[in-house]
Amino acid sequence: MKIKLSLFLIVISLAILSGCQPKEPGTAGAGSSSDAASKVYVAPGQFDEFYAFLSGGFSGQVSVYGLPSGRLLKVIPVFSVDAEKGYGFNEETKPLLNTSFGFLPWDDAHHPELSQTNGVPDGKWLFINGNNTPRIARIDLSTFETSEIIEIPNSGGNHSSPFTTENTEYVVAGTRFSVPFPQKDVPIDSYKENFKGVLSFITVDPVSGRMEIAFQVLLPAFNYDLAHSGKGASHGWTFFTSYNAEQSNTLMEANASQFDKDFIAAVNWKKAEEYVKAGKAKEMPASYFHNVYDENSHMATSTEIKTVKVLIPSECPDLVYFLPTPKSPHGVDVDPTGEYIVGAGKLSADMAVHSFSKMLKAIESKAYETTIEGIPVLKYEEVLAGMVSSGGLGPLHTEFDGKGNAYTTFFISSEVVKWKVGTWEVLDRVPCYYSVGHLMIPGGDSKQPFGKYMLAMNKITKDRYLPTGPELNQSAQLYDISGEKMQLLLDFPTVGEPHYAQAIPAEIVRSRSKQFYPIAENTHPNATKSEAESKVVREGNTVRIYMTAIRSHFSPDNIEGVQVGDKVYFHVTNLEQDWDVPHGFAVQGARNAELLIMPGQTETLYWEPDREGVFPMYCTDFCSALHQEMQGYVRVSAKGSNVPLKWWVGNQQ
Amino acid sequence: MVLAAILLVFLFLFPIWKITLFAPQYPGGISMYIWINKITGDTPGTLQNINILNHYVGMKLIEPDSIPELQYFQWVIAGMGLLALLLAYINRRPLYLAWVVLFLILGAAGIYDFYLWEYDYGHNLSPTAPIKVPGMAYQPPLFGKKTLLNFVAYSYPNWGSLFFGLSIFSGFIAFWFSKKKSK
Numbered sequence: 001m002k003i004k005l006s007l008f009l010i011v012i013s014l015a016i017l018s019g020c021q022p023k024e025p026g027t028a029g030a031g032s033s034s035d036a037a038s039k040v041y042v043a044p045g046q047f048d049e050f051y052a053f054l055s056g057g058f059s060g061q062v063s064v065y066g067l068p069s070g071r072l073l074k075v076i077p078v079f080s081v082d083a084e085k086g087y088g089f090n091e092e093t094k095p096l097l098n099t100s101f102g103f104l105p106w107d108d109a110h111h112p113e114l115s116q117t118n119g120v121p122d123g124k125w126l127f128i129n130g131n132n133t134p135r136i137a138r139i140d141l142s143t144f145e146t147s148e149i150i151e152i153p154n155s156g157g158n159h160s161s162p163f164t165t166e167n168t169e170y171v172v173a174g175t176r177f178s179v180p181f182p183q184k185d186v187p188i189d190s191y192k193e194n195f196k197g198v199l200s201f202i203t204v205d206p207v208s209g210r211m212e213i214a215f216q217v218l219l220p221a222f223n224y225d226l227a228h229s230g231k232g233a234s235h236g237w238t239f240f241t242s243y244n245a246e247q248s249n250t251l252m253e254a255n256a257s258q259f260d261k262d263f264i265a266a267v268n269w270k271k272a273e274e275y276v277k278a279g280k281a282k283e284m285p286a287s288y289f290h291n292v293y294d295e296n297s298h299m300a301t302s303t304e305i306k307t308v309k310v311l312i313p314s315e316c317p318d319l320v321y322f323l324p325t326p327k328s329p330h331g332v333d334v335d336p337t338g339e340y341i342v343g344a345g346k347l348s349a350d351m352a353v354h355s356f357s358k359m360l361k362a363i364e365s366k367a368y369e370t371t372i373e374g375i376p377v378l379k380y381e382e383v384l385a386g387m388v389s390s391g392g393l394g395p396l397h398t399e400f401d402g403k404g405n406a407y408t409t410f411f412i413s414s415e416v417v418k419w420k421v422g423t424w425e426v427l428d429r430v431p432c433y434y435s436v437g438h439l440m441i442p443g444g445d446s447k448q449p450f451g452k453y454m455l456a457m458n459k460i461t462k463d464r465y466l467p468t469g470p471e472l473n474q475s476a477q478l479y480d481i482s483g484e485k486m487q488l489l490l491d492f493p494t495v496g497e498p499h500y501a502q503a504i505p506a507e508i509v510r511s512r513s514k515q516f517y518p519i520a521e522n523t524h525p526n527a528t529k530s531e532a533e534s535k536v537v538r539e540g541n542t543v544r545i546y547m548t549a550i551r552s553h554f555s556p557d558n559i560e561g562v563q564v565g566d567k568v569y570f571h572v573t574n575l576e577q578d579w580d581v582p583h584g585f586a587v588q589g590a591r592n593a594e595l596l597i598m599p600g601q602t603e604t605l606y607w608e609p610d611r612e613g614v615f616p617m618y619c620t621d622f623c624s625a626l627h628q629e630m631q632g633y634v635r636v637s638a639k640g641s642n643v644p645l646k647w648w649v650g651n652q653q
Numbered sequence: 654m655v656l657a658a659i660l661l662v663f664l665f666l667f668p669i670w671k672i673t674l675f676a677p678q679y680p681g682g683i684s685m686y687i688w689i690n691k692i693t694g695d696t697p698g699t700l701q702n703i704n705i706l707n708h709y710v711g712m713k714l715i716e717p718d719s720i721p722e723l724q725y726f727q728w729v730i731a732g733m734g735l736l737a738l739l740l741a742y743i744n745r746r747p748l749y750l751a752w753v754v755l756f757l758i759l760g761a762a763g764i765y766d767f768y769l770w771e772y773d774y775g776h777n778l779s780p781t782a783p784i785k786v787p788g789m790a791y792q793p794p795l796f797g798k799k800t801l802l803n804f805v806a807y808s809y810p811n812w813g814s815l816f817f818g819l820s821i822f823s824g825f826i827a828f829w830f831s832k833k834k835s836k
Contacts, residue, residue: 518697551705552783576705577698599698625709626783 036489039480042069047510050442052455052503053112053126054476056080059496060107062128062139067442067453067503068478070492078137078146079107079130081593087146089593091569091604092524093293095302099133099151100287108132110159110499115204119166119231119447123508125209127162127171134158136173136202138209142512143295150211151288153308154181154198160227162202166235166447170214170269173200174240178221182284191249195221198310199240201269210292215276215309217267217320220373221247223256224265226331226397231447232338234356236270239341243328256328257347261380263322264332264343266359275316281309296523298601314374321363322372324380325352331397331438335406335421336447340385344395344408351395351408353424355385386424390417396437397500399444401451401481407444409436409456416456416479418486430486432477434460441481442503450505454479454486457498465493474498515579517600524602526571531555536647542567545647549583549597550575551624553649554617557632561645564609564638570595570617573602584620587634594620609636654741654749654827660820661734664689665727669813670767672793674703675805685715686811687767690727692717710791710802711782712774722766729759737824749828756821768795 042048048066051073056063060080064073081088081097088097088105097103107130114121125147126139134152139145152158152173160174174197180186181196197219202211222242230237245262248255275281286308293300313320327345329352334341341354361367362382369377388395394412401407405427408417414435418428436458442450461475473493480487519529528534528546534555537544543566548555554572562568572585576599585595587607595603609615619630637643668686675682685703686693692715694700704714717723733756740748775792778785791801794808 516698520697575701577696578702578705629783 036480036487040068040070040478040490042066042071048506050450050453050503051506051509052440052442052501053114054457054494054498054501055109055112055128056495057110057474057497057499058108060109060130061496062109062112062126063495063498064144065492066506067455068489070476070478070490072495074144075495076139076144076146078128078139079104079109079135079149081105083593084596086593086595086603086605089605090595091606092299092602093146095300096146096149096291096293098289098291098302099135100153100289100304101133104133106132107135109137109496111161111163112500112502113162113164113171114502114504115168115209116164116446117167119235121443121446121502121504121508123504123512125168125204126502127164129158129161129173131158131176134161134173134175136162136171136211138204138211140209140295141509142514144513145293147209147293147295148211149291150202150213151290152200152202152213153286153288154179154183154196154216154284154310155200157223160199160224160240163227163229163238163445164204165229165238165269166231168204168206170201170203170229170238171211172227172229172238172240173202174224174227175199176223176225178223181218182286188249191221192247195247195249197222197224197242199224199238199265199267201238201272211290213288213305213308215272215281215311217272217311217313219265219313219320219375220245222262225329228332228334228445230334230338230356231336234334234338234341236268237356238267238269239323239332239334240265240267241325241329241332241343243330261324261326262328263377264325264329264341264354265375266321266323268319271316271319272311275311275319276309280316281311283307284310294523295517296521298517298522298524298603312374318363320375321359322375322377323354323359323383324369324377325354326350331395333398333400333406333445336400336402336449338447340421342388342398342406342408344397346394346396346411348395349390349393351388351390351398353385353388354383358385359383386422388417388419388424388426390419390426392417392429397439399439399441399454400449401441401444401454402449403451407439407441407454407481407486409439411435411437411459414458416454416486418481428485430479430488432456432458433464433475433491434458434462438498438500440501440503442505450503452480452482453489453503454481455501455503457494457501459497461493464491516577516581517598519573519575519577519600522573522600522602524571524573526569526604527602528571528573530575531649534647534649536561536645538645541565542569543645544569544571547572547585548575549573549585549619549630551581552619552626552630554585554619554630554632555649556647557649559633559647560635560637561643562609562634562636563641564612564636566609568607568609568634570605570607571602572597572605574599576600581623582621583623583630585617586620587617588615596621609634612636612638654737654752654824657752657820657824657827658734658737658741660816660823661730661737663816664730664813667812667816668693669811669817671809671811673807674706675807676803688723688813689730690723692720692723706804707774707791709782709784710789711779711785712791713777713779715774720770722763722770726763733759737820741827744831746828746831749824749831753821753824753828756824760817760821764795771795 050067077087115125134155138148140147155175156179157176159176162171178195178197244256325343327348329343330346367382392410392413478490574597670687
């Protein structure tokens with residue numbers, strides 16, 4: 001009886017306990033899934049409406065997706081080597097990754113930015129910042145390849161970068177970390193005395209896209225977090241958020257969060273141009289590298305630049321103003337008219353929106369709170385247009401739909417809030433899965449947003465997909481914003497961590513996309529433009545193999561006379577002139593990677609044979625029905641051997 | 654008759670024949686254009702692409718420089734044009750008809766010659782070809798559609814042939830009207 005009673009009690013208590021467990025929310029997501037599915041369904045063989053370019057964050061690359069399907073179209077290697085494409089492994093692209101620190105195989109890529117004409121993305125180029133060792137890269141959207149990388153001197157953590165002006169007159173690069181200026185060995189505690197924050201303005205040639213650092217602006221040692229340039233009325237200005245006005249250099253999570261307000265730095269770059277023209281810029285010694293890839297020679301060159309022009313605000317009145325902005329502002333976003341500047345105080349619930357016209361009035365009436373290092377701090381009340389009482393927590397970034405609405409991400413409350421520009425009224429809110437960082441609306445930071453979709457890029461993924469061990473992909477969610485209410489359509493994993501993205505109607509880019517490189521325009525110094533010209537040349541212990549690839553053989557495919565310890569260069573030219581016929585090239589024991597050579601291109605693989613033998617080489621990209629036969633041998637003899645240098649293909653020995 | 658001569662100028666501006674190949678890997682097709690004096694493709698690389706495909710089954714390379722007809726046929730056309738102008742000047746009715754008949758014979762010979770080349774390319778295959786299909790020939794059609802392994806080949810006259818035909822027709826018209834006039 002006792003046993004029965006105690007069993008009964010155990011059963012009862014277990015039942016109560018399990019009943020008390022909080023219920024999982026269940027599958028969160030699209031309300032009516034069939035409706036959402038039809039909106040993202042792009043039938044096989046059909047094309048997406050938009051190209052979306054997502055940064056890879058710590059992958060250092062850019063991934064290209066089609067929207068609304070979420071299909072991955074390409075991963076473009078930018079700041080990190082990519083063995084798949086031989087990027088940074090072949091001799092031609094190594095110079096792209098050269099810096100004042102030497103060859104760097106990695107960086108942290110944050111913010112893709114499309115070039116603009118008249119304030120609208122034009123589909124010519126995509127810029128992206130390297131955060132860790134400050135650089136900006138330019139990707140050519142006719143080839144989807146990295147064309148240029150420029151290093152930024154006097155900078156550390158190139159985060160508020162590379163935001164463009166209306167006609168891509170400039171892309172900007174602000175430093176997240178202030179660093180000693182110029183860089184030198186000083187005690188870290190001498191931060192306030194020795195450290196500075198530098199904002200760089202980089203010109204972009206409208207035809208070639210070629211970048212050049214026009215000038216830098218020397219600012220107090222704050223952390224310059226994000227930026228956006230003015231448009232329309234505010235064209236000619238660029239706005240940078242800052243945090244750590246406290247100027248702390250340790251335990252920043254607390255020490256940089258003490259002041260109620262930090263600043264948005266408003267830089268009048270048209271004024272800066274005048275100062276530079278008037279010779280007010282100081283020519284400072286520097287060392288940074290400018291790397292350019294030439295599409296005809298298929299080679300990059302790296303050049304050191306040794307000076308940079310620096311403007312000092314205390315000597316250049318009207319160049320910079322500070323707009324006090326609450327709670328360590330992160331994103332700074334300018335609405336399509338150029339009037340409103342949204343500063344997202346990341347530690348608050350509300351967002352301060354500044355007015356550009358009020359800012360001009362405050363400047364005119366000298367409504368200054370104080371002055372910091374010669375930079376006037378405008379009175380907060382004099383520049384504030386309004387507050388968005390969002391009801392969320394941790395606002396980060398805002399984009400616009402071109403219909404008078406703004407969409408802001410909230411990291412802490414994990415949601416996107418839609419609000420009305422001008423009335424600051426909250427219209428709608430949707431959850432994100434989970435902890436959204438940036439969001440992107442096609443053209444959403446331009447003068448004429450294309451609208452229709454909004455993509456939320458999330459920092460935490462957890463249970464959204466099948467688990468893949470401790471390391472999960474990041475996650476993106478696509479919402480339909482064409483109606484009054486935002487509707488979740490699609491959820492897809494991303495490559496690396498997408499900090500930000502840009503999207504553009506597919507047609508603008510698609511019509512300019514190249515299919516192959518004309519062989520007649522190949523100016524590579526080691527190109528072999530016909531099979532008859534293929535050869536092997538020895539110069540001392542350097543052996544150059546001038547090789548061609550065409551379906552389905554290499555020429556030469558048999559090589560003898562190479563010796564242990566030789567420096568062997570395989571200069572392989574793909575003679576194909578047809579769309580989608582790349583050839584790969586690999587040789588056993590190569591300590592770098594393969595080559596992946598597009599039609600009409602020449603690429604070079606360096607190989608140092610370390611042992612005697614006969615080693616296979618082959619085509620790595622399935623090119624044709626006889627791809628598996630596309631192979632050959634290279635014979636390696638002992639150092640000083642008298643095996644003659646010979647090469648052939650077929651019976652032409 | 655002068656018109657007949659003028660129309661022949663267009664043969665230098667437009668191809669006379671077009672062969673298009675479709676395959677799973679070529680959804681948009683690849684087209685080769687045969688002119689009176691050259692062979693071209695959709696792109697400068699087209700001929701190379703067709704040769705690459707052809708070499709797998711052992712077909713000879715199509716090398717326009719080694720085809721003598723492409724050297725001299727343009728002079729035949731130019732000669733017929735000059736002859737037409739000369740006849741217009743002489744203005745003798747039977748000679749008009751003779752010109753038309755001569756040109757018809759030349760045209761027929763040209764098409765027969767084209768057929769012989771196609772036959773040669775399609776049948777005269779290398780014994781060391783990677784892909785050998787017993788009994789298979791790869792002669793493209795002279796006119797119409799034909800399936801060759803994974804390819805579907807279409808072969809039709811192009812604009813140049815229209816002008817060729819119009820030239821003969823206007824020669825015949827010249828003959829016809831001068832006949833009526835002389836009555």
